[in-house]
Amino acid sequence: MPYTQSGFAVQGAHGAHGNYELVSPSALGGLRHCWRNNDLPGAPWLLGDAFGSAGVDTVSLVARSDQxxxxxxxxLELVARVGPRLAHxxxxxxxxxxxxxxxxxxxxxSGVAGHPALIQSRFGTHGNLELVVPTASGGISHYWCDNDQPHPHWIHTGVFAAGLGQVDAVAMIQSNYGGPPGNLEVIARAGDVLSHMFRDVGPAFAWSPPQTVxxxxxxxxxxxxxRHGTKGNFELVTPLAASGLSHITRDNDHPTTPWSPPVEFGSGTVSAVALIHARPGTPGAGSLDAIARVGSNTVVYVRSQAPPHDWTGPAAAACTEPLCNPVSQGEWRVPHSAGVVGIHTxxxxTGSVLFASYKEHEDQASGDSAVFxxxxxxxxxxxLARNVFCCGHSTLDDGRVLVVGGNLGxxxxxxxxxxxxxxxxxxELGNISAGRWYPTVTTLPDGRIFIxxxxxxxxxxNPHSCQITGGAIQATYEIFNPASGLEPPQPxxxxxxxxxxxxxxxVYVxxxxxLLIHAKTTTAFLDLSSFTFDATRLSTLSQTARTYPSEGTSVLLPLLPTSNxxxxxxxxLIGGAGVSCPTPATxxxxxxxxxxxxxxGQAPLAWAPAPPMSxxxxxxxSVLLPDGTVLVMNGSSTGVADNGINPVFAVERYDPSTDTWTxxxxxxxPRLYHATxxxxxxxxxxxxxxxxxxxPHPFHYPEYRVEIYSPPYLxxxxxxxxxxxxDTVAYGANFDVIAPDAGAVVSAALIRPGAVTHSFNQEQRYVGLSIVTAQSGSLTLTAPPNAFVAPxxxxxxxxxxxxxxxxxxxxVKLG
Incomplete structure (x- = not known):
């Protein structure tokens, strides 16, 4: 039968005894699911997935059970309020x-407020979803979703209980009153007052006036x-303004259906409570379990089925987020969601971030972008009139972003x-000489752009079969001159x-x-004075490619004036697939x-092993940090590009000065293919x-969440x-920086803003600066000597x- 009560915790259908399922907003952003395994001794609580968009205010959950x-x-069906909107x-x-x-x-x-209530009703063949939510302008809105339709969608039926004014929270059930399929019954809190109202089963579907309870x-x-009583009593538990919780019961077997005097229990400031009547066979079967949020903790109170029906507890529900020690490990948060998937970032x-992607489907002619x-x-x-998905990008010396190529048209x-x-x-500047799907774009020392x-x-x-599928080689390079445009392609x-x-x-200057150019397992060099390729070719130690589709990452380690x-x-070169063609991958x-x-700087030139990641x-x-270390994240522990299903959540930092990982x-x-x-x-x-x-499934969905990491140094x-x-600095020049705590500064660097896609940041570059003097309140620094060090x-x-x-x-603008 449908789950006809609302709350942030429910008893679901999974497990022999029906596990408890709970979802709440996460202190780190988004949502966190946890569950109680009622089949195991002691019915332990277990952490589930972190998911969902940032900015969630509150949630209501049901476990679907169609008729x-x-x-x-x-x-599990869930509706969250995110500001003035709802998210399903x-x-x-x-x-x-x-x-x-x-x-x-x-x-x-839109225009909603407070806490919503979601149930699955007995209306419809499968059981429609019903939702009530306070509106920002007063009263309560009702929505329903027709689960009998091939593509169900939410329908607004109107606003009721406007006389209550601003409602803060609602709870809802479908009762057995009014004849099949049953009235919708709502408890609404406006200020410190709880009111009860119901909607009849039709045909008028009218809402009763609210009654204070x-x-x-x-x-x-x-x-x-x-299940208490012959007709099934109504049970209501609410947080109290002073402290703890209060429980009242409506005796539905009594002719006047009176509400009982309140029974207070628990302590502390409770922000929300959910109530479950444990099913037969569940540990504590027949008891009422009140699951309460107290600060950042979740606790459980139990009212025994046996007399004297006292409330006991609290017992901790192990749904607390696992938190890192920020001093030693840093901290991740999911503070925002974007409207565009950050395939190109x-x-x-200006300090803002440009996201670009395809629009709805990758083969559409137009693209999508956002400044975030x-x-x-x-x-x-x-x-975007044209689809720049699969482009390359770099930043011109005037701060404009050059975007080269894209998808299909x-x-x-x-x-x-x-x-x-x-x-x-x-x-749009026009067209390059030929299509470039997956190009690399690099700023040259003279400000031109190498493509x-x-x-x-x-x-x-196709990395799964190693069959050549098309995509003719572009065995040329092109140069874009910001002053005069494209130059003829060269071999x-x-x-x-x-x-x-x-x-x-x-590619690196x-x-x-x-110019160093690396692909597959080979490194070549282009002399920028003559624009001719050297005869030198260097082979990596690994016989497996690290460029697409084997897709590792690469970084130019910090360039320091103190090195020799x-x-x-x-x-x-970091990570990548375990095989490359002619060996197929799965x-x-x-x-x-x-x-x-x-x-x-070493002779003879040769690739050498570096410590492996954990x-x-x-x-x-890979991301260069201001302290000169390299942060590595994202990816899958198996597969290849566009076919990885085992996300790696671990984050590691490489320190070039000690040659160690932390x-x-x-x-x-999870950040898999097309993450940045x-x-x-x-x-x-x-x-x-x-x-x-x-x-592929189970990650066949667009990821709009933006997750941000604060490293330990913060x-x-x-x-x-x-x-x-x-604002501007000339090559080789000394320049002054005013900093009140200049005497505590031990290093300074210029870091080029990133332009990343497909595991390669085509722009990032760390250039250390010499500190000439560090006096009280000011520093004198020396700019990089030339544009080969810092374009x-x-x-x-x-x-x-x-x-x-x-x-x-x-x-700072250099040059």
Missing amino acids: VPSVHNGN YTRRVPGPGKPFVWFGPVHFA LTSAAGIPAFIQS VLLR NPVTGEETRLA GANALHTFTPNGGGGQWQ IGGTGGGPRV APFMNEVDPYWLYPF LPSGK PPYRARVM DTTPATATCEVLDL HPRVMPD ALCPMRV ALLLPDGRVLTSGKDVEFN FQGPRPNVTSAP PGYYMLFLVNGNGVPSIGRF
Whole structure:
């Protein structure tokens, strides 16, 4: 039978004795599910998944139990209020042998407030969903969802109980009153007063006037029809404004159906309570279990079925979020959700983030983008006439973003994006010489843009069969001159040597005046004085490719003026798939944890082993931090690009100065194919993305949540404070920075804003600065000597003190 009562905790259909299921807003953002296994001795509480959008205020949950046999039986249905809107989630099994997955949100309604109440009713063949929610303008709105339809949607029937004014919270049941299928009965709290009203079974479907049943109430009440009494008594438990909880019962066997005097129990400030009448066979069968939220804790009170029916407790329900020690591990939060999946993510000189993706379906002609404020969560959506999904991107020296290529009809497109305040403007510049799907785009020392890699559209190889599928090689490179436009394409024979792994090659400008280009298992060099390829080819130790679709990550380690020689370049390869063609891969093929480093200051040049990560991963992301370390996150422990189903939540940090890895606080949101990560100006790290089209079940859904990591250095005391710095800095010049605590600063660096997609950040670069003097209140720093060390454009200036704490990055234009 349908679950005809509301609450944030329910007794579901899973397990021989019906497990308890509970969902509540997470202190870290989004939602957290936990459950009580009623089949195990002691009925332990177990943590489930973290899921859902940021900014959730409150939730109501039902365990679906259709009136006829249905594939939906056992699903958990949840409605959350997110500000003035409602969001519907469903937990179900997406296929045989697959784990439970939360799907959603589907947003509906507007202008709502307070706490909603969701039930599955006995209306309809399958049992419709019914929902009541306070409105911001007063009264209560009623919605229903017709589960007999192939594509159910929410329908608003109107507002009732307007005379109550502003309602804070509601609870709802479908009773056995009024004849089949039964009245809807609602308890509403307005201020400290609880009122009861009901809606008849039709045909008028009229709501009765509200009747006061209790005062001195607070928080979110719980309301059920129990099995006590012949007709089934109404049981109401509510938090009290003073402390603890109050329980009243309506005796439905009595001719006047009176409410009992209140019985108070418990203590502390309770924000919400849910009530379950334990089913036969459940531990404590017949008891009333009141599950209460007290601060950040969840506790359970039990009212025995046997006389004298006293309430006992509280007993802890182990639903507390596992928290990291932020001082040693840092801290993840899910503070926001974006409207666009962050497949392409670029940090703008305004401090906002540009997200770009396909629009609804990857093969559409148009694209989608947004400018996102990572501090406030505010977002400006921007339409794109062409689909830039699968493009490459870099930042021009004036702060515009150059976007090259894209998908299908947009594969030969050339765009710029000009940031402006909280938004910006796209401009289509025309077409490049040929389609480039998955190109790499790199800013050169003279400010021009180097473009290499990509196909005319679609992948070159199927990694699961190792069959060539099309996608002709673009064995050329192109250069875009911001002043004069595109230059004629030039041959890049190296691309033929690394077929079919030349999509999104790793490319770096080296202080030596050369361009390093790595694809498959081979590294080549382009001399930037003559634009000719050297004869030198370097092979990695691993015989497995780390570029797409084997997709590891790569990073140019910090360039430091104190190294020997100064600004000695070292490139690192990290993780990737465990095999590459001619060996086919599946979603169970283990990824690799191995890493390699190429030291460009050492002779002879050769890739050398680096310490492996603790966790193998394909599709990882790497982020340079202000303290000179490298943060690695995201990815799957098995599979290849677009076929990974075992997300790695562990986060690791590599310290180039000690050649060691450190485990940090694990993330909460799975980030697989088409996920991204980059450094923010405040020293935090933003992760976003994972699309629907190219991720198999159970991750076949778009991920809009934005998760942000605060590294341990943000919990080590006060930051250095930059009160003044020049807007522009010339190469090799000394420049002054005003900082009240300058004497505590031990290092300074310029970090280029990131532009990341497909596990490779095409822009990030850490360039250390020499500290000439550090006097009271000011520092004199020396800019990088030339554009080979630091190509022109905008950088974030960071100061780091002796505790490793960075200042907030200040944008400085170099060159």
